Amino acid sequence: xxxxxxxxxxxxxxxxxxxxxxxxxxxxxxxxxxxxxxxxxxxxxxxxxxxxxxxxxxxxxxxxxxxxxxxxxxxxxxxxxxxxxxxxxxxxxxxxxxxxxxxxxxxxxxxxxxxxxxxxxxxxxxxxxxxxxxxxxxxxxxxxxxxxxxxxxxxxxxxxxxxxxxxxxxxxxxxxxxxxxxxxxxxx
Amino acid sequence: xxxxxxxxxxxxxxxxxxxxxxxxxxxxxxxxxxxxxxxxxxxxxxxxxxxxxxxxxxxxxxxxxxxxxxxxxxxxxxxxxxxxxxxxxxxxxxxxxxxxxxxxxxxxxxxxxxxxxxxxxxxxxxxxxxxxxxxxxxxxxxxxxxxxxxxxxxxxxxxxxxxxxxxxxxxxxxxxxxxxxxxxxxxxxxxxxxxxxxxxxxxxxxxxxxxxxxxxxxxxxxxxxxxxxxxxxxxxxxxxxxxxxxxxxxxxxxxxxxxxxxxxxxxxxxxxxxxxxxxxxxxxxxxxxxxxxxxxxxxxxxxxxxxxxxxxxxxxxxxxxxxxxxxxxxxxxxxxxxxxxxxxxxxxxxxxxxxxxxxxxxxxxxxxxxxxxxxxxxxxxxxxxxxxxxxxxxxxxxxxxxxxxxxxxxxxxxxxxxxxxxxxxxxx
Numbered sequence: 001x002x003x004x005x006x007x008x009x010x011x012x013x014x015x016x017x018x019x020x021x022x023x024x025x026x027x028x029x030x031x032x033x034x035x036x037x038x039x040x041x042x043x044x045x046x047x048x049x050x051x052x053x054x055x056x057x058x059x060x061x062x063x064x065x066x067x068x069x070x071x072x073x074x075x076x077x078x079x080x081x082x083x084x085x086x087x088x089x090x091x092x093x094x095x096x097x098x099x100x101x102x103x104x105x106x107x108x109x110x111x112x113x114x115x116x117x118x119x120x121x122x123x124x125x126x127x128x129x130x131x132x133x134x135x136x137x138x139x140x141x142x143x144x145x146x147x148x149x150x151x152x153x154x155x156x157x158x159x160x161x162x163x164x165x166x167x168x169x170x171x172x173x174x175x176x177x178x179x180x181x182x183x184x185x186x187x188x
Numbered sequence: 189x190x191x192x193x194x195x196x197x198x199x200x201x202x203x204x205x206x207x208x209x210x211x212x213x214x215x216x217x218x219x220x221x222x223x224x225x226x227x228x229x230x231x232x233x234x235x236x237x238x239x240x241x242x243x244x245x246x247x248x249x250x251x252x253x254x255x256x257x258x259x260x261x262x263x264x265x266x267x268x269x270x271x272x273x274x275x276x277x278x279x280x281x282x283x284x285x286x287x288x289x290x291x292x293x294x295x296x297x298x299x300x301x302x303x304x305x306x307x308x309x310x311x312x313x314x315x316x317x318x319x320x321x322x323x324x325x326x327x328x329x330x331x332x333x334x335x336x337x338x339x340x341x342x343x344x345x346x347x348x349x350x351x352x353x354x355x356x357x358x359x360x361x362x363x364x365x366x367x368x369x370x371x372x373x374x375x376x377x378x379x380x381x382x383x384x385x386x387x388x389x390x391x392x393x394x395x396x397x398x399x400x401x402x403x404x405x406x407x408x409x410x411x412x413x414x415x416x417x418x419x420x421x422x423x424x425x426x427x428x429x430x431x432x433x434x435x436x437x438x439x440x441x442x443x444x445x446x447x448x449x450x451x452x453x454x455x456x457x458x459x460x461x462x463x464x465x466x467x468x469x470x471x472x473x474x475x476x477x478x479x480x481x482x483x484x485x486x487x488x489x490x491x492x493x494x495x496x497x498x499x500x501x502x503x504x505x506x507x508x509x510x511x512x513x514x515x516x517x518x519x520x521x522x523x524x525x526x527x528x529x530x531x532x533x534x535x536x537x538x539x540x541x542x543x544x545x546x547x548x549x550x551x552x553x554x555x556x557x558x559x560x561x562x563x564x565x566x567x568x569x570x571x572x573x574x575x576x577x578x579x580x581x582x583x584x585x586x587x588x589x590x591x592x593x594x595x596x597x598x599x600x601x602x603x604x605x606x607x608x609x610x611x612x613x614x615x616x
Contacts, residue, residue, distance in 0.1 A: 111271075
C-alpha cells in the first residue's frame with residue numbers, strides 16, 4: 001500500500017526512537033529522600049519549579065512503579081543495604097541520579113559513618129554536584145539523563161554493561177582482607 | 189459538630205501569664221519497656237514502616253505492634269542517617285564548625301549555626317556587635333518561617349490535603365529566595381560564624397524582607413481558610429496523638445509539642461538570648477496536646493515570626509556585622525591585596541583557625557523544633573575536643589510512642605507528621 005493512499009496523517013519513525021521518546025518523557029522517580037537534598041528534591045517537584053513540565057511529577061512511593069532513583073542525600077552505612085534493596089526492587093529499565101556531593105563522593109563527611117559515594121552500591125548515571133544542589137541544578141541533571149536516555153542503548157542491562165555507570169560487581173573479598181562494614185549480597 | 193463549636197474556645201490564644209503553672213496530676217513517668225519478643229497467641233502483628241516510606245520524613249523506621257488496626261505500641265528505630273557529625277566536628281576548626289552543624293537540622297539551619305557560634309563566643313568571651321545580633325535574630329525568624337512552612341506543606345500532604353504541598357512550598361520558595369539574597373544559599377547557609385555573621389546585609393534587603401512578610405501573611409491566611417475549619421482536617425487531627433504536659437516533660441520534649449500541651453515554654457522568653465527581650469511577640473500555646481493543636485501552633489508561630497522580622501527591619505542598628513578582634517576575624521579582602529601580613533593572617537585563620545581557651549560550655553536556643561543546644565569542650569587548641577548538639581527532634585521523637593498507642597494505624601502518619609522530626613538532626 002502506498003503512503004499517499006492512506007486517508008489519515010501519520011508519522012513514521014524507527015521503533016527504537018519511539019521507545020526512547022516514550023521512556024524519556026515518562027520517567028517516574030522513586031521517592032528516595034535521605035537528607036538535605038531531599039528538601040531540594042521536594043522543591044523541584046513543588047509549585048515554583050514544577051517538575052511536571054518534564055512528565056516527571058509522579059513521585060512513586062513504591063520502587064516497583066519507578067524508573068529513576070534520585071539518591072538525595074548522604075548514604076550511611078546502615079542505609080546502604082536498604083538502598084540497594086530498593087534499587088533491586090525497581091524494574092528495568094532503571095536509572096540512578098546521585099544528587100549532591102554526599103551521595104556522589106561522601107562530600108564533607110569523610111568519616112566512619114558515610115558511604116563514600118553511592119556508586120559503590122548502585123550504578124550511577126548522572127552526578128549532580130552541590131551541597132545541596134538547587135532545583136535548577138537537579139533539573140539540569142534530569143535533562144542530562146533525558147538526553148542519555150534519548151541517545152543511549154535500548155536493551156542495556158546495567159550490571160553487565162562495561163560502560164553504563166559504575167558496573168558494580170559485588171563479590172566476596174579475598175581471604176584475609178578486613179571485612180567492609182557493608183556487605184551486600186549479589187542480586188541474582 | 190462538637191469540635192467546631194468548641195473551636196474558638198480551644199484555640200483562644202493566650203499570653204504567658206499563668207502558663208508556667210504545672211499541675212502534677214499524673215505520674216511524671218512514661219514507661220519505656222523493652223521491645224517484646226513476638227510470641228504467644230499470635231493475636232498481634234509487628235509491622236515496619238520505613239526506612240524508605242514517603243511519610244516518614246526521611247529515613248525514620250517505625251516498628252508498630254498491631255492488634256487488628258490498633259497500634260498496641262510503637263517504637264522509632266533511628267540511625268539510618270547517622271553521619272558522624274559530632275566526630276567530624278572534632279576534626280574541624282572552629283571556623284569550619286558552622287559548615288558542619290548547619291547540615292544537622294537542614295530545615296532550619298540558622299538555629300544550629302547560631303547555637304554553635306554562641307557557644308564558641310562564650311568560650312572565647314567575646315561580645316559580638318549589636319548589628320550582628322539583630323541580623324542573626326532576623327535570619328533565625330526567617331528560618332523558622334521557612335521551617336514551619338515546610339511543616340505545613342508536608343503535614344498537609346501526609347494527612348491527605350495534597351494541595352497543601354503546593355501552597356506551603358509557594359511561600360517557602362519566597363522565604364528561601366530572601367534567605368538566598370542575604371546569605372547566598374537557599375539552605376545550609378553557613379552565614380552565622382563565631383564572631384558575627386559572614387557579610388553585611390545586601391542593598392535593598394528591607395524591601396525584600398517586608399515584601400516577603402506581606403506575602404507569607406497572605407499565605408498563612410490561605411492555609412487557615414483551607415484547613416482550620418475543614419471538617420475532614422478536624423476529623424483527622426483533633427484528639428489524635430494526645431500527649432500530656434507531664435509525659436512531654438518526662439520525655440524531654442520541647443518546642444511546639446510541649447507548648448501544645450498547655451506549657452508555654454519558649455527559650456526566647458524563658459531565657460532571652462540575642463535581642464529577644466527587645467522585641468514584642470507572644471508565646472503561642474494551646475491546651476489539648478493533639479495533632480490539631482500542633483498544626484495550629486506552628487501556623488500561628490509563623491505570624492509571630494513575621495511580627496519579629498518586621499520589628500527587626502524597623503530597629504536594625506547600624507554598625508559592624510562582625511567583631512573587630514584580629515584573633516578571630518579575618519582581615520578585609522582589600523587589605524589582603526595590599527599587605528603581606530594580612531595575607532598571612534588570613535591564611536593562618538583559615539588553615540589553623542583560632543585558639544579557644546580551655547573550658548566547656550553549653551548554650552541553647554529555641555529552634556522551630558524546640559531547644560537546640562550545643563555543648564563544646566575545648567582543650568585550648570584550634571579544634572574542639574568534644575562537640576555535642578542537643579537535637580530537639582531526637583527527644584521529640586520519643587513522644588511518638590505514647591502518642592500512637594491505642595490509636596488506629598491510620599493515625600500513625602498524622603502523628604509522625606505532627607512531631608515534625610528532621611532525621612538529619614536525630615541521627616547527626
